Amino acid sequence: MKSLFIHLLLFVIVFKAEVFGQKKINEKFKKETISKIDLLLHEHYVFPDKAELIVSHLNKSLKEGEFKKQELIDSFAVALTKEIRVVNGDKHLGVWPAFAPVKQQENSTTDYEMYFKNYTDTRKQASGFKEVKILDGNIGYLNISFFLSETNITIDAYMHLLANTDAVIVDLQNNGGGNPKTVNYLCSYFLESNLLINTLYFRQGNRKEEVITHEVNGKKKIDVPLFIITGPKTFSGAEEFSYNMQSQKRATLVGETTGGAANPGDVFKINSDLEIFIPTGTGINPVTKTNWEGIGVIPEVKTSNENAYTATVDLARKAAEIYRNKKALESKKLYDELEIIIKQEVQSHSEKNDEKMEQQITEIFKKGIDLGLFGEGDVNFFGSQNIKNNPIAAEYIFKSNTVLYSKSPMVYLAYGDMLELNGKRNLALINFEKSIALAEEQKAPYLEGLKMRYEKAKNNK
Template structure:
């Protein structure tokens, strides 16, 4: 058994440039707070309402947000909040309570926010800093392992931007290409770049396949999203079993990938119902120290004609997240054993199944 926690990109010399998609920005921790007064609170609330009305994918829900914030403001709900960080958190809670949309949130930054329009318009310094951070995290690829009986295991903590992640992902997929079944662990994946999820999905099919549609409020337009015709490295192919592990923390782009492969019957989902964030968007600058992550569009499955917003992606095999890997292995091994004619190999399979069956968490409910 061999575990590779960091994969050298030299294994794959071909790289691709994927068109940019929506990328979520991580919050800044341990930053100095800023004092708010009545005028600055009013300015921020006005800016939030204006941007939500201008950009949010659901115009009718944007009006509901405005009504809710104005009502709370009239009742003096925000009057005692002097902390910029606290106000951004309280406003985020209010937005999400009004819309049930966990993507919609206000963010405070000690550093002045550049006046760019989107996350894809980073300054050279920001781009270099982002790339260095992603490299230090191996572009979200936490672990690759070959489990007993040639089962591949790939753990992704996030989806980095596809353009930067492509080479490392190609190396990872090449290493698992010859396994007989693949487990993709998204239990700790809170999302990232939807284009990276699309790239990963492209390895799982033998021919060009439509994954979903994406509706944009701006321009009232819909785009179809298909797997790539060509991927760097080796395809996994469209016939070998694929299992996706989920938890209640699996969110956004990780849910997008899971929902598409589940509905296309390309993967079996094992674990817990996911977080329920289907409306993808981008950061919008509100004021020098505040921005708003606002959903600009929504995913629509060609199979279900809807998405997982607010309800999450339900697993095919429902177990606690802590038991998901063991459960997926048991399902794979049971399928192998069902067609195994060699008594010695069948004995080894049953021994492994017995070992995994004994490894229970002892939990009755998921924590």
């Protein structure tokens, strides 16, 4: 299923109207064009009753001479689009000059020139991602111009940069839409997996397609405060992302009401000179039981386009502070649990208790990591804090890090150091060897230092 915005991108940016839109037309061409549009709408438009009304209106407009003054392809396409939308204001309905007229297609040199321009212009658009950064207050900011297909790897990279931020702003103020699967992939970063967020109904085959969130190749941000900047140019797929987050009460929208185009569809050829985008389906949100067609997505915080960014950053800073405080309390709770376990070990030291303590310590840190409270360095810090007063507890803390971060050379180094300190030289050497093997595999810059540490431990009798 093609997206309206992707097609418009090819047309507006790459194959502009001045290239293919200057062909002169006559009344016969206009009549035949409207006749073909009638057939296409009757066959494909998701709302058959509206198709009948649109067709009737087009024929009436032709009869009344509404298209008399249009003598060129581009102006005729604009006029047709205007009249097609009169009946129900469907902003996805649109007519424009064809991708490439037949005469142009016959010229291989022109084909290459068109391809080259398409390639370079698409590259300049950076796959639809305009900007990503971390603002003061540890706020992630992601500005997306449009949702292109096959950009999940880019999304993963950008979300990795924002993985530890305390609030996220997704700026869709000038996003014209794009590929539904890409929209769903970004949604999946902010929602639990296996959650139904939309159902698409398609007239052809009378079929339904459920849109369900899924796993992502990165760290999900399920509870991080999320803000979305919207405006009148927020369109189609960008509206879907905004509407999904709003209906799930997952985000706060700031700015102006969006464009109001909810119906997905496809491009159909009218003739060798013109194409039409016809919505072939419509969305049904599981929460609202409707969509944003003709209404737009209405933000909770209404402000002008000019003030939307500043207003959103202010809200995000306050939310980030609250989120940090909340996480700090959760972290303190886990730390207190860890202290209780360590104190119990001191009071009743035995091999059985040591095994239980080891398991409990690993579970606590795993829980903390899953909640985004601890990282590899934090676990090592907790271990170092117990080296002096409780070396056994410290050993198990360092060991838990090798379970939780099994691909990190440094956790095996720290665990080996602790084992050596506790007189377990042979086990320490095994972990130093594991550290070296991982560092070699990863081509770590500190490999030589690990080897020197291993030799020192091996010779220390």
